[in-house]
Amino acid sequence: MNRHLRPFALLLAMTIVFALQLPIAGCGPSDPLDAIKQAQAEGRMEQTIEPLRELIDERPGDAEVLFIYGRTLSATGRAGLGEWSLREAMRDPDWMMSAGMQLALDSARAANYVSAISVATEMLEADPDSIPVLTIRASSYVHSRMHNEEALADANRVLELDPDNLEIMEPKILALIGLERIDEVGVAMEEMGRKVDSNELGRGVTAWYCATTAIFAEESGDIPLAESRWVNCLEGNPSDPEMVLKAVRFYDGQGRFDRSEEIFRVVLEAKPNNRTVRVNLASRLRESERAEEAETMLRAATESEKISLAAAAWMDLAKHFQAVERYRDAAVAVGEAFALAESIGPPDASMLLEYADALSIAGRYDESLALADRMTHEPHEEMIRARVAQEQGNFKVALEHFGRAFQLWPDNPFARYYGALAAESVGNFDLALEQYKYSVRIAPGATDARTRAAKIHRAELRPGLAIQILRIKAHENALEPEGEILSYELWAVTNRSREIEASLAKIRSAAPTYIGEALASVAKGIRSKAGSAAAVASLNRAGRIDPEDLNYAEAIRALVEYGHESGALDDLPELIAKAQAAHPDAATLREIAARDLELGGGSDDDVRAAFNDVLEIDPDNARALSGLGRLATKAGDHEEALASYSRAASTSESETAASVDAARALLALGRASEAVERLVAVVEFAPIHAVASGLLADQRLADGNSDEKTLDYAMRAVRFGRTVDDLDRLAKVFTARGDSEQAGATTERANNLREAQKTGESQSETEDESVAS
Structure with a gap:
């Protein structure tokens, strides 16, 4: 089973009871710890953090x-900030079990199961039959x-000690x-059912059991039974966030997105303050291009009379x-939250951090730094100073602050992630990979660190x-669409056909809008490994492409590109004709x-007319x-080429190919400084862009500049391009810098690659070749 309710929810109450049963020592009537405990009993947890820090200094x-x-x-x-104090508390035999249980639970919640297992094992050495620890x-x-x-051995041991134990049934199953x-x-499952029926249990346990039976039916292939069970589960637990989210995943998996949305709306109607459901529904509305509706719904909740x-x-x-x-609106919204929080007491440290970060993203740097000055938590202050420097483009300063933040707050996935972005920006890709991987280990789904690291490895x-890091806990923490699509290419390159077929079947039912991109990604991977003809063959497999379904457009595009590249065009005209007949007004088709006409040798006038026809529908x-x-460009009209490429690039920052082509047009017009400006923007957006990096190195060499920046650009081009031209350029840079040894070694690599190309062995260096350092 690859989907189940969030782990350890059932253990929380048990853990608290377990902790309270342990000795409480050392508190007299005047002990400041009494006041702290009283404040916490009244729910004022945040306000006790600073007094506790002071007390730690007083009582090391x-x-x-x-x-x-x-x-x-x-x-x-x-929780991550408290790990060191819990580990220190575990040194005291009287507090080992209490602190250990908290630490193990925190580790498990953060998906750091290695740590949780290690801590639990240490506790079991002191108390081998502790049921909470075994659990x-x-x-x-x-x-x-x-x-x-x-896991099964531990579960069976718990049942030996306590045959009626219900909590252990989850890990056993x-x-x-x-x-x-x-x-x-x-x-x-039957055994657990009997235990559920014979006990008066909390809703959390019965909800978990109900959901588990539904998921088990689904995993067993009995979809009607699964749906029947989900209906019953929702009737019995209509506002349980975990239950609702799991049920929605089931219906999404069946392609019944309207039903999923209906479930969310029913819950919100009954429980308007259900924040989890509201946020998830807003996300769904955004993804279906209903951002305004999402905003209206979210804004309505801000009118609650309850300040919190x-x-x-x-x-x-x-x-x-x-x-x-x-981003400016985001900063204003966080400011409203901050003001409300201030109206009832000092805002907690996390809100101060959120507000300062939102201000930095919105370009309100001075205000962000002013909030940093107010911070008493040093890791937060370092994070904000790093983020401001990063947003201002001062990446070296940002890395200095991130470095200090890592030391003070080692398990913050966002600090690691943003630090990796800064490292990419200065060309330190080894450090970037290290920090992305740290971020993934801490919280795989918190950012797109898996995808960014995989893209570096792919390049x-x-x-x-690449595929190894990309799929880390992807079954539990779903990848964003870009990462999921990249998976198909990497699976194809690494010969993982089972994963491809299983995932294609799932995407057809659960996320059909991405099926064309997925097939195109598979073809791209096959092309890089076995050539264009093999890519075409994979796309032409019976039933792979439905030309009457617009979702397959990107697969048809790949067929056009690779078909013309390999000459395998037999079925292409009929496929395009069927697609256009089904969707005559689709600009994409x-x-x-038009691209097919261009690659097929159509006249320039006909091709131009075809592209202009597209722009009539989609300017x-x-x-x-x-x-x-x-x-x-073909006609030598570089001014016109520049205008067209510039318009293309302006549609999205991600249109890096159009930006590079616009830069080439500028170079042809003798406007080198403008070309460099465009290329720098490309590399800032995509630091691993080999072509843009190479062109920047060329321009700097042409200007007689062989400094560290020129070397950085040339080495990026080699690391992520590895063509003969890239190696020749790097050799020139080394020569200009007076480094004859590196120049000679790089020239030798270039010559080896030339020989390999003559025999048809390779067009670029393989992954076994080293990158100059």
Whole structure:
């Protein structure tokens, strides 16, 4: 089973009870710890953090203070910061179990199962039959997906000690599923059902069991039974966020997106303050191009009379604005949340951080730094100073601040991620990879770090490493669309046909809008490994492409490109004709037909007319505009080419190919400084862009400049391009810098590649070749 309710929810109450049963020592009537405990009992957790820090300074090594500090940080959403204090508290035998349970639970929640297992094992050495510790270790084993046998052993030991234990049934069932002992899964499910029926249980346990039975039916292929169970689960738990999200995933998997949305709306109607459902529905509305509706819904929640709910709603609205790239509006929204929070007391440190970051993204740097001056939590201050420097383009200064933030806040995935972005910007790709991988280990789904690291490895011609990091916990923390599509290319390069077929089947039912991109990505991977003819063959497999479904447009485009490249064009005209007959007004299909005409040797006038026909329907079609740019370049009209490429590039920052072509047109017109400006913008957006980097190195060499920046650009081109021209250019840079040894070694590499090209072995260096350093 690859989908289940969030792990360890059932353990939380048990863990708290377990902790409270342990000794409380050292508090007299005048002890400041009494006041801290009283404040926490009244719900004022955030306000006790600073007093606890002061108390730690006053009482170094006091295990109780250390434990309460770590527990408080966990309760306020900063578990990573409390790890050191919990580990210190574990040194005291009286507090080892209490601090250890908190640390193990925090580690498990962060998906750091290795740490959770290690801590639990240490506790079991002191108390081998502790049911709570055995339970958390069993859960960690099974959710790591690498230790199902060990998880089952721990689960069975708990049942020996406590035959009626219900909490342990989750890891036992999941372990049996992981071991593919399906008959035993059914027996365990029945056993758990009897326990649920015979006990008065909290809603969380019954909800988990209900959802598990539904998921088990789905995984067994009995979709009608699964749906029936989901209907019952939702009736019994209509506003349980976990239940709702799991049910929605089921309906999404069946392609029934309207039903998913209906479930969200029913819950919100009954529970208007259900923040989890509201945020998820807003995300769904954005993805279906209904951002205005999402904004209206989120803004309505900001009118709550309860200040805490209104502040949270303003934060949600800010996240929405950031998702649609309205950064100034996002900063205003966070400011509203901040003001509301200030009206009832000092805002917590995390909100101060959010506000300062939103201000930096919006370009309000002075205000962001003013908030940094107010911060008493040093890691937050370093983060903001780093983010401001990064937004201002001062990446070296940003890295200095990130470096200090890493030391103070080592398990913050966002610090690692933004630090990696800064490292990319200065050309330190090894450091970038290191920090992306740190971010992934801490929280795989928090950012697109998996995708960015995979793109670097792919550009280095290391597809095995790329797919390895890209798919880390992808079954639990879904990739963003770009990463998911990249997976298909990498699977194709690494010969993983089973993954391709299974995922294509899933994407056809669950996310059909991406099927064309997925097939095109597979073809791209096959082309890089086996050539264009093989790519065409993969696309032409029976039933692969439905020309009457517009979702397959990108697959048809790939067929056009690779078909003309290989000469395999037999079925192409009929396919394009069927697609256009089904969608005569689709600009995408018209542009594909125009490209087919261009590659097929159509007259320039006919091709130009075809691309202009596309622009009549879609004036901002970047591909059609680039097509006109190619025709103008072919005719030697570089002014016209520049105009077309510039229009194409203006449609999206991601249109880097059009920006590079515009730069080439500027160079042809003798406007080198403008060309360099465009190319720098490309490299800032895509630091691994080999072509833009190479052109920048060429221009700097032409200006007699062979400094570190020139070397950086030339080395980027080699690392991510690896063509003969890239190597020749790098040799010239080394020669200009007086480094004859490196120049000679690089020239030798270039000559070796030339010889390989003569024999048809390779067009670029393979991943086994070293990159000059």
